[in-house]
Amino acid sequence: MSISDSLQRSTWLGPVLGATISIILGLFCFDSIMPVTEALRHKSYDLSFHLRPRIIPEEAVLVYMDDASYQEFNPGYTRWDRALHAKLLDRLTSEGAKIVVFDIIFSEANGENPEADAAFEAAIERNGNVILGADYVTAGSSYSMKQAEMLLPPYEPFEFAAASTGFVQLHEDTDFMVRRHYHSGSLNPEITSMTWESAMWSESPYIESRESASGREAQQAWVNYYAEPRSLPSVSYSQAVAEDQLPEGFFRDKIVLIGANIRTGESTQRKDEFRNPFVDWEYVSQTDRFMPGVEVHATILLNLVRGDWLRRVPLSYQAVLFTLTGLVFGLGIGRIRPLVAISVTLLSMALVIGLSQWLFQQHRYWFPWLIIVIVQIPAAMLWSITFNAARLYVQRQLLRQSLNLYLSPRLVKAFLNQKNRNFLKPGAEKQEVTILFSDIAGFTTATEGMDSDKLARSMNAYFQRMVENGIHPQDGTVIKFIGDSIFALWNAPEPQKDHALRACNAALALDQQSFEFSKDHPIKTRIGIHTGVANVGNFGSNNRVDYTAIGENINLASRIEGLNKYLRTNILISAETREKAGEGLKAVRYLGQFRLSGFGKKIGIYELLQTNNAFSSSQKLQQDFNVAMARHDQGNMLSAMELFSSILKECPDDGPCQFYLKRCQDIHSKPTESIDPTLIVIEEK
Known part of the structure; x- marks a missing residue:
């Protein structure tokens, strides 16, 4: 197939x-791990936040070491005075903060100010709920299989004074957004994150133990962002250490996270900031697009405390x-x-x-x-x-091929450009059409003994010539080929005002085509044309239909074509066709009234002639023929015979004159019979 x-x-x-x-x-x-497919997965996560209402949890407060605080306490953007941290811790202790989390690495002592270290150590110990951050490193080579994970803990006195310690590193994707919780080392499950330790210390009901940080539930946790960057409750470090900037009890029962939020500065290194899904597709300034690392930690910690992290x-x-x-x-x-x-x-x-x-x-x-x-x-x-476009194209090409068998190229193009394709649907309608039937005179004799393949090739060539040179140039529709006959229509399926004239012009063109099956057998095409109402449409079974026309006028056109055999003519048309064709017909002659086989009514018949025909080019012959026909109809057979005989002397092969001369002789030889000379009855088909 x-x-x-x-x-x-x-x-x-x-x-x-x-x-x-x-x-x-x-x-x-x-x-796939391709960037474009990874971006699709990431954006599915990110865009989900845009359609969800913002949430502002009240359980935590962030203390930002921001630009204002740096200008006041550390204008050189160097190491902070740990005595300030001690002062802040004492305030948090006195106000009853639930836990205090430092997103700061205190990895070594301050040799220039040991008193500040001592004050900070004492403040940590007095608070009792301080969580410190530590560096998380992977040492060794994956190729040597000697990798090891470890924490680089805070300065030892601080570590001993603190409630717990965890790594501060966040697991960011290639687009600098933190999407997943990351709470334990991949090689050393005993290493846990600062946020996990903080959640445990806050006695979150959703955290079972330190070991569960490496469990399936924690591994499948995704960050549930609550709002845009810097939306969580926060204060400046300078406000927090001041005595009159915040109301008393501001930090009571709060989880307090302390970390950097620097928007300016002299450092050329990348700041501790990450992308946020809420502003990923929105127009915001570059400084507002990123979320401080401490706020990301706070978001993850709140997920653990509230139990509202996301799952994939x-x-x-x-x-x-x-x-x-x-x-x-x-x-x-x-x-x-x-x-x-x-x-x-x-x-x-x-x-x-x-x-x-x-x-x-x-x-x-x-x-x-x-x-x-x-x-x-x-x-x-x-x-x-x-x-469907490909199938439509194939259907269109098949339709074009099918229509080419019936219609002229111009009509095919017109039909293919139509939006209404009702002519393809089953069913029919009554409409006036002009019908043409043709067949080959002496077909049996001409093809006798002919090889079947040669006969097929000859017939195909004959039909091709007749259609291309006669029917399609006049935009006729070939309904079917029946043996050696052609059945064609005008005014269907496309309306044509001059359909009768078109059919007659096609007949004249067919008559001019010379064709022979062999050198000894030139053939002649006989044509009959009639105009009348017929049922035109698609007829057939459920599985197959044919576009055709049926009705008594179709049969009558076929009978008119067969009448050529008796009158020895090439083209006969009915009186209805003659009337519809009008003055466009240049050479016709009236041949009388006929009652054809199977029809009770009589019909007027005309012969359609070529303009260069000997008869049509002689006005005298035409006048003599008309007079002879009148004498015949009047019953004056002797006078009619004389005129028909006179015409035959000049046109010895004129079929109608031969037919009427014999008819006059037959009637004249039987004077006792009652015969209507104006009506000719043809009993045979």
Whole structure:
């Protein structure tokens, strides 16, 4: 079976291929590590926050070591005076802060000011709920299999005084956004994060033990951002250490995190800042786009304290999901029309976005829904449009080939440009048409003994010439080839005001075509034309229809064509055709009233002549013939015979004169019979 046949016959081929493509693309984007597919997964996470209301938790307060504090206490942007930290800690202790978390590395003693170190150590010990940050390093080479993970703890007196210690490093993605919780070392599970230690110390009901930091639940935790950068409750370090800047009890029962929030400075190194999903697609200043590292820590810590971290749908479920969505959208969109497919695509996208937001907001689950919205659904739609366009193109070409068998090239083009293709649908309607029938005179004799292959080639060549040189130039519709006959119509399926004249001109062109099956057998085409009402349309069974015309006028046209055999003429037309054709016909002669086999009514018959015919070029012969016909109709057979005989002397091969001369002789020889001379009855078909 050819590709075009497959496109035409299989209603499921396109949808199945579309589903396959959609599934493959979905699973590829789900599993691939390419930057573009990774970006799709990341943006699915990021954009989910844009449709969710902002949340401002009250459990924590951030103390920012900001530019104002640096200008007041550390204008050189060097090491801070630890006595200030001691002062801040004492205030937090006196106000009853729940825990205090320093997002600062105190890795060594301050040799220039040991008194400040001692004051800070004492303040840590007095508070009893201080969590300090430590450096987390991986030493060795992965190639040598001698890697080791370790914490570089704070200055030893501070570490002993603190409630606990954890690493401060955050697990950022390539776009500088922290999306996942990262609470334990991959090689040493006993190493935990500062936020995990802080959550344990705050007695969060969602944290079981230090060992659970490396458990499955913690490993699958994703950061649940609450709002834009710098949205969590915060104060400046300078405000916190001042006695009159904040109301009394401001820090009571709060988790306090202390860290840097520098927007300016002389350091050329990258600041401790990260991207935030809420402003990722919004226009904000460069300084407001990033979230301070301490606020990221605070967000993760609040996730652990509140138990509202995010979870990603398990990977196995995602693989099943992308397979099902590819199957559903590929099969569904692939079976509908392009315009409807676009509407269904938009509706499907909205449905997937709605489902993802419901999971995100109500159950805190997320999955890479953009793979479905941007890849799978559009791929299914584009494939549907492409496949249907290809199928439409094939249908159009097949239709063109089919119409070329019936219509002229001009009509084919006109039909293909029509939006209304009702002529292809089953059914028929009554309309006036001009019908042409032709056949080959002496066909049996001319083809007797001829090889079947040669006969087929000869007939095909004959039909080709007749159609191309006669029927199609006059925009006729070839209904069918019947043996050696041609059945053609005008005024259907395309309306034509001059359909009768077109059919007559086509007949004259057919009559001029010379053709022979062999040198000894030149052939002559006989043609009959009639104009009348017929049922025109598609007739047939449920599985096959033919465009054709039926009715008594079709049969009458066939009988008129057969009348040529009796009158020894080439082209006969009915009186109805003569009237419809009007003055456009240059050479015709009236041949009388005939009652043809199978018809009760009589019909006027005219012969259509070439303008260069000997008879049509002689006005005298035409006048003599008309007078002879009048004498015949009056019953004056002797006078009619004399005139017909006179004409035959000049045109010995004139068929109508021979026919009427014999008829006059027959009537004259039987004077006792009652015969209507004006009506000629043909009993045979």
